[in-house]
Structures are given as C-alpha cells and as structure tokens.
Amino acid sequence: MKQGAVSLLTIMLAVLPGGVGIPSTASAETVLKTGGSGFGLGVMELLAEAYEKSHPGVRVTIVPSLGSSGGIKALLNGSLDFAVSGRPLKEDEKSHGGNAMELARTPFVFIVNGKVNKHDITTRELENIYSGRMAAWPGGAPLRLVLRPKTETDTAIIKGISPAMEQAMESAFAREGMIMAMTDQDSASAVDRVSGALGSGTLTQVLTEKRPVRILSLNGVRPSIKGIRDGSYPLAKTLYLVTSPKTPEAARQFIAFIGSKAGRQILSKYGNLAAEAR
Amino acid sequence: MNDRNRVIRITTAIAGAVAVVVTLLMPLGYFLISYRHMTGSLETEAEINSRIISELVNANPDMWRYEQVRLEELLARRPSGGAQETRRLLDLDGKTVAESVTPLTPPLLRETRDLKAAGVTVGRIEISRSLFPLLAGTGAAALLGLGIGLTVFVTLRVLPLRAVFRAEEELCRLNEELELKVEERTRQLAEAQDELVQREKLALLGMIAAGMGNELRNPLGVMSNAVYFLQSVQPDATETVKEYLEIIREEIDNSQRIISDLLDYYRITTPRTAVVPVDALIGESLARCSIPENIRLRTETAEMPFAVRVDSIQMGQVLRNLVTNAVQAMPDGGSLRIRARKVQGTRNEERGNKDLNLEPRTSNLEPCADFVEISVKDTGEGIAPENMTKLFQPLFTTKSRGIGLGLAISRKLIEANGGRIEVKSCLGDGTTFTVTLPVGG
Ligand SMILES: Nc1ncnc2c1ncn2[C@@H]1O[C@H](COP(=O)(O)OP(=O)(O)O)[C@@H](O)[C@H]1O
Ligand SMILES: [Mg+2]
Numbered sequence: 001m002k003q004g005a006v007s008l009l010t011i012m013l014a015v016l017p018g019g020v021g022i023p024s025t026a027s028a029e030t031v032l033k034t035g036g037s038g039f040g041l042g043v044m045e046l047l048a049e050a051y052e053k054s055h056p057g058v059r060v061t062i063v064p065s066l067g068s069s070g071g072i073k074a075l076l077n078g079s080l081d082f083a084v085s086g087r088p089l090k091e092d093e094k095s096h097g098g099n100a101m102e103l104a105r106t107p108f109v110f111i112v113n114g115k116v117n118k119h120d121i122t123t124r125e126l127e128n129i130y131s132g133r134m135a136a137w138p139g140g141a142p143l144r145l146v147l148r149p150k151t152e153t154d155t156a157i158i159k160g161i162s163p164a165m166e167q168a169m170e171s172a173f174a175r176e177g178m179i180m181a182m183t184d185q186d187s188a189s190a191v192d193r194v195s196g197a198l199g200s201g202t203l204t205q206v207l208t209e210k211r212p213v214r215i216l217s218l219n220g221v222r223p224s225i226k227g228i229r230d231g232s233y234p235l236a237k238t239l240y241l242v243t244s245p246k247t248p249e250a251a252r253q254f255i256a257f258i259g260s261k262a263g264r265q266i267l268s269k270y271g272n273l274a275a276e277a278r
Numbered sequence: 279m280n281d282r283n284r285v286i287r288i289t290t291a292i293a294g295a296v297a298v299v300v301t302l303l304m305p306l307g308y309f310l311i312s313y314r315h316m317t318g319s320l321e322t323e324a325e326i327n328s329r330i331i332s333e334l335v336n337a338n339p340d341m342w343r344y345e346q347v348r349l350e351e352l353l354a355r356r357p358s359g360g361a362q363e364t365r366r367l368l369d370l371d372g373k374t375v376a377e378s379v380t381p382l383t384p385p386l387l388r389e390t391r392d393l394k395a396a397g398v399t400v401g402r403i404e405i406s407r408s409l410f411p412l413l414a415g416t417g418a419a420a421l422l423g424l425g426i427g428l429t430v431f432v433t434l435r436v437l438p439l440r441a442v443f444r445a446e447e448e449l450c451r452l453n454e455e456l457e458l459k460v461e462e463r464t465r466q467l468a469e470a471q472d473e474l475v476q477r478e479k480l481a482l483l484g485m486i487a488a489g490m491g492n493e494l495r496n497p498l499g500v501m502s503n504a505v506y507f508l509q510s511v512q513p514d515a516t517e518t519v520k521e522y523l524e525i526i527r528e529e530i531d532n533s534q535r536i537i538s539d540l541l542d543y544y545r546i547t548t549p550r551t552a553v554v555p556v557d558a559l560i561g562e563s564l565a566r567c568s569i570p571e572n573i574r575l576r577t578e579t580a581e582m583p584f585a586v587r588v589d590s591i592q593m594g595q596v597l598r599n600l601v602t603n604a605v606q607a608m609p610d611g612g613s614l615r616i617r618a619r620k621v622q623g624t625r626n627e628e629r630g631n632k633d634l635n636l637e638p639r640t641s642n643l644e645p646c647a648d649f650v651e652i653s654v655k656d657t658g659e660g661i662a663p664e665n666m667t668k669l670f671q672p673l674f675t676t677k678s679r680g681i682g683l684g685l686a687i688s689r690k691l692i693e694a695n696g697g698r699i700e701v702k703s704c705l706g707d708g709t710t711f712t713v714t715l716p717v718g719g
Contacts, residue, residue: 069345070348182334
C-alpha cells in the first residue's frame with residue numbers, strides 16, 4: 001500500500017511537462033534485468049516501456065524466454081534482478097531465498113493457424129485431436145498438432161481438462177510427426193507458420209506479440225478476462241513475479257509500478273486479470 | 279574308379295570353398311555394414327542435436343545454462359525405434375549442464391560436437407551408443423553363417439555325388455533299353471539339385487537384403503526427420519532450397535518404398551482369407567493409386583455383385599502393383615481398363631491353357647467350380663516377346679528406377695491365395711494382366 005503510493009507520486013512527478021519539480025535520481029543509468037516464462041514477457045516489455053518513459057534513468061532489459069525454471073534459477077544465481085514465472089515456487093527455490101507474488105491471471109487459449117476455418121472447439125474434439133483419432137479438419141485439410149514439453153505448465157493444464165484428455169496427451173507424446181515447441185514464442189510462431197496447426201497459448205501473449213493466429217472459443221465460451229473472473233471460461237495461467245534478497249531497490253520500485261493503477265491498466269488492456277491489490 | 283575319386287575331390291573342394299566363403303562373409307558383411315550405418319547415423323544424430331541445441335544457446339548466449347529443464351527435455355526427444363543413446367551437454371570446463379541418460383552396455387561409441395553461440399564455442403554435446411547389440415548381431419550372423427555354410431557344403435558335396443553314384447549304379451544294373459530312362463532320371467535329379475542350390479542362394483541373398491533393408495530404415499528415418507526439421511525451421515528459405523529439400527524428401531520416400539518392397543518379398547505371410555466383394559476390392563485399390571490425368575480409367579464389374587475369397591490386403595497390393603505398372607507403361611497417356619467377371623473353372627481347359635492352370639486337380643474334381651477373373655488392361659508400350667518369360671522373376675526390371683519385385687511379389691501373393699496370374703501383350707499395343715481368384719460366398 002505504502003509502496004503503491006510512492007510509485008504513484010513518482011509517476012505524477014515525472015509526467016509533469018518539462019522536468020518541473022525535483023530532478024529524478026539522475027545518477028548513471030540504472031539497468032534492470034529480468035526474464036523467465038515466455039508468455040509474460042510481452043506484457044513485461046510494455047510495462048517496462050511505460051516505466052522507462054516516466055523514469056528516464058532506468059532501463060529494463062528483458063532476456064529471451066528462459067522458461068519459469070530457467071528464470072528462477074538465473075535469479076537465484078544473481079544473473080537476473082527479478083524473474084517472471086508461470087508457476088509458484090518449489091520448496092528448494094523458496095529455501096534459496098526466492099519469493100513469489102501473484103501478478104495476474106490470463107486465459108489459457110487454444111489457437112489455430114489463420115487459414116484454419118474453425119472458431120470454436122469442444123472438449124470432445126480436443127480429446128479426439130490429441131489422441132490422434134481426428135487427424136484432419138472438417139473438410140479434409142490435414143491437422144498439425146503443436147505440443148509443448150512434458151514439464152511445461154501448458155501440458156499440465158491441457159491434461160487437467162479431463163481424464164480422457166490426460167490419456168490423449170500421453171498418446172500424442174508417443175506419436176511421431178508432432179511439432180514440439182520449446183518456448184511459448186516457438187509455439188505461437190509454429191501455429192502461425194504451419195498450415196493446419198493447432199496449439200495452445202495465452203490471451204496476453206497473443207495480444208502483446210500481435211500474433212496473426214486465431215483464438216478459439218472453448219465449448220462455445222470466448223476466452224476473456226471477464227470469463228476467468230466469473231469462472232465461465234475454465235482455463236487460465238497465472239503470472240508470478242519472483243524476487244530474491246538480492247533484488248535491488250530499483251527493481252522493487254518497478255515492481256511497485258506494476259502493481260499501481262497504471263501498471264494494472266496495462267495488464268488488463270493486454271488480456272490479464274490483475275491480482276487483487278497487495 | 280579313378281574318375282570317381284577325382285569327381286569326389288573336385289566336388290569336395292568346390293563345396294568346401296563355397297561353404298568357407300559363406301561362413302566368413304555373413305558375420306563380416308553384417309559387421310561392416312552395420313558399423314558403417316551406426317557411425318553414420320550417430321554422426322547425423324549428433325549434428326542434428328548440436329544444431330537444435332545451438333539454436334537455444336544462441337537465443338540466450340550468457341544464460342542458456344539455466345535452461346536445464348528445457349535442455350533435458352530436448353535431449354530426451356528421440357525418433358521412435360531409434361538406437362538407445364546417452365546424451366550429455368557439457369560446458370567449457372567439462373561440467374555437465376544437462377543430460378538424458380540411458381543405461382548402456384560397454385563398449386561405447388561416442389560422437390562429440392561443439393556448441394557455438396555467435397561463432398564462439400561455449401560447450402559441447404556428447405552422444406554415446408552401445409556397440410554391444412552390433413557385436414551380438416555379428417555373433418548371431420556368425421552362427422547363422424556357420425549353419426548356412428554347413429548346409430551349403432552338405433548340399434553341394436553330398437547331393438550331386440549321390441545323384442551321380444545313383445546314376446552310375448543304375449547304369450550298371452540296367453540294360454541298354456533302360457539307359458534312356460536313367461538319363462531322364464539323372465536330368466531330373468540335376469534339375470532338382472539346381473533348384474535347391476538356387477533356392478539356397480536366394481534365401482541367403484534374401485536374408486542379407488532383408489538385414490540391410492532393416493539397417494537402412496534407421497538412417498533413412500533419421501534423414502527424413504532431419505529434412506522435416508529443416509523444412510520446419512526454415513520457412514523463409516529460398517525457393518531453390520525448398521525445392522531441393524522437397525527433392526531429398528521424395529528420394530527418401532522412394533528409398534523407403536523400395537526397402538519395404540524388398541522386405542515384403544521375403545516376408546510374405548500366410549493369407550487371412552475372407553469373402554470380399556470384388557467391386558470394393560477394386561475400388562479401394564484404385565483409391566490408393568494416383569492415376570495421372572492423361573490416362574482414361576474405365577472399370578467394368580458385373581451388375582450382380584459377386585465376391586472372392588482372398589486376403590484383401592494382399593490382393594489390394596497386387597492390384598496396386600498391376601495398376602502402377604500399367605500407369606508407368608503409358609507415360610504419354612492412354613487408357614486403363616479394369617474388368618471383373620465370373621468364369622467357369624473348366625473354361626481354361628477348353629481354351630487349351632492347361633499348362634498355365636495351376637490348379638488342374640481342383641478343376642478336375644470340380645469341373646464347374648466358379649472363378650473370378652480380374653483383368654488390368656493398358657494401351658501402353660507392351661512387353662517384348664523375349665521378356666515375357668522373365669516378368670515374374672525377382673529383380674527383373676526394364677525401368678531405370680524399377681526394382682523388379684512388383685510382379686514377383688504379386689505372383690507369390692496370388693498363388694498363396696489359391697489363384698494364378700497370366701499376361702498377354704502385344705509390343706506397341708498394350709498389355710493385359712489377368713488374375714484368376716477363387717470365388718467367395
Ligand atoms: N503393364 C505393363 N506394360 C509393359 N511392361 C510391363 C507392364 N507390367 C510389367 N512390365 C514389365 O515387367 C517388368 C517387371 O515389373 P515389376 O515386377 O513390377 O518391376 P518394376 O515395375 O519395378 O520394374 C517391368 O520392368 C516392365 O518391363
Ligand atoms: Mg512395378
């Protein structure tokens with residue numbers, strides 16, 4: 001609460017025209033380094049841009065997707081100032097000083113290549129597609145499935161849709177000719193590139209990266225912020241920010257900005273349901 | 279008697295030499311071929327994996343080491359049916375960054391590739407496989423070679439001698455009148471002997487071919503994965519590169535088809551017959567052939583549908599072979615007619631085709647038994663008279679890219695299904711293959 005107020009003040013001062021007021025911390029440029037789970041990097045980029053505009057002395061560098069585990073590891077090794085994660089911390093990550101806070105939730109969506117003539121998908125169809133019983137779109141065009149690694153959150157979410165889905169996913173991993181996308185970005189660009197492709201992603205990633213893929217509604221429900229708030233859309237991914245005792249004060253200020261009204265506006269503009277104010 | 283000893287000596291020497299060669303050739307050939315393919319596929323595997331991993335490394339040259347979970351998932355991906363491998367990523371200090379371990383029996387074969395980020399080596403990938411299966415296979419091949427060598431020796435050494443001795447004894451016992459008969463007998467024996475040796479040779483060839491075929495499948499699989507990978511990671515490649523990748527992919531497909539033909543020929547299984555409607559059989563086979571537009575296709579089946587008792591998968595393969603040959607015989611277009619009709623078993627004898635009839639007994643016992651005749655007729659280049667007798671021999675082909683197993687497999691399959699195949703051709707006018715099958719239902 002106190003932090004939020006401080007950062008709001010900072011923004012207001014900085015927004016005033018022509019540098020009226022107290023000169024901001026005009027020492028040498030402060031560089032903040034962050035990275036981690038791919039789906040949150042797009043919105044992080046936008047948040048960074050807004051923050052840099054109001055804090056000329058600060059630059060935020062976002063390294064390409066390392067995955068949640070990779071990001072947290074890099075943070076705890078001191079290579080990042082804070083990390084972006086798609087999952088809560090594991091025990092050993094906590095015991096090494098990691099501290100995660102929930103930032104937002106975004107609808108987890110199924111996406112298809114722009115040329116696929118499909119706007120809605122049902123659980124039954126997904127089960128048939130992942131199990132291999134359905135290998136072509138209605139109309140006969142071949143269907144190419146884009147999978148994520150077994151250890152990824154996305155895979156766990158899809159498996160959790162139904163018991164049949166869990167089995168279907170196992171059989172998808174056992175089949176040959178599947179496209180395996182290592183990062184969230186790879187996944188979206190595979191769907192964008194391969195005709196007939198079906199894959200998964202998040203609303204925020206598709207919006208921030210301006211991907212020309214089609215987001216499918218699930219069992220007739222369009223993925224939206226409202227849908228995950230009222231529970232009518234069932235699938236969501238949670239975005240966490242992870243800090244360590246070594247996270248510098250400048251980074252904590254940026255994080256406070258993310259939690260501020262301006263930050264939350266950017267989050268929700270790009271498909272995220274911001275977490276309740278801390 | 280001196281002559282007799284010389285015959286024995288010469289026969290023994292020849293039989294011994296052939297047997298030794300066979301015994302040594304089997305394990306040696308097996309080892310050399312397998313080893314070359316193994317090192318080849320290991321190199322490819324290392325190359326592909328180093329490239330995939332390098333891509334990840336390049337995305338984050340100073341932080342890739344933190345991506346252990348991802349790297350291990352990448353390392354764990356293998357083509358199904360591929361060899362057992364242990365894969366390991368090491369940094370410059372030789373420390374393991376990520377690994378995917380399979381327990382391997384020594385001795386090991388290892389292949390290493392450097393990982394580069396922006397031209398600078400940042401680590402290396404190491405892939406190991408066990409040589410043990412190959413050595414065990416070589417041992418098995420040696421045993422097999424020994425068995426075959428002994429068989430060859432016995433066959434070559436004993437049977438001809440026995441035939442000669444028997445003929446000699448007969449000659450001694452029988453008078454001039456019987457001489458002709460004895461000669462006839464000897465000729466038959468020699469023929470039987472020839473056939474036996476021929477069959478032995480074919481069986482050996484078959485085993486080597488099937489073994490090589492199987493060995494080639496792995497590297498081909500790896501190549502096809504590699505091409506697929508290249509096609510999918512390079513959506514922006516130039517048209518020429520795409521075209522060449524497509525050519526490679528087609529050639530790999532071609533090789534895979536040739537190998538499965540080869541394996542098919544040596545692995546024909548006993549048919550699982552069922553009653554199949556003829557028009558469905560023809561329809562399904564045609565659906566799986568691609569017939570170019572410049573060929574007119576006509577199918578004629580009777581109004582009253584009838585059925586045959588055959589293995590539909592095997593007969594489907596036969597019909598596809600015949601249609602493919604017909605299409606290949608008409609490169610500039612023409613017309614293709616497929617006709618099915620019922621005939622009486624006795625008709626063939628009336629027409630005087632008794633020698634072609636493979637089931638004279640059936641026909642004699644049941645002179646009115648019905649058969650179904652399916653004919654595939656093309657207006658293609660026809661077959662030269664001197665080739666008519668060779669068509670069904672394995673490996674006979676007149677095509678630069680043919681393998682010459684299609685008709686050989688077809689005839690084996692048809693005979694296994696209780697039918698027969700005949701051919702009529704007029705050079706320049708076209709060819710008709712007629713398959714006669716037992717009626718069903
Ligand atoms: N319909 C046909 N017209 C002309 N020649 C044919 C026909 N079918 C088969 N042949 C001849 O028989 C040979 C052997 O055929 P096949 O066993 O199918 O092997 P392949 O097609 O690989 O050459 C062919 O190479 C060709 O010379
Ligand atoms: Mg052929």
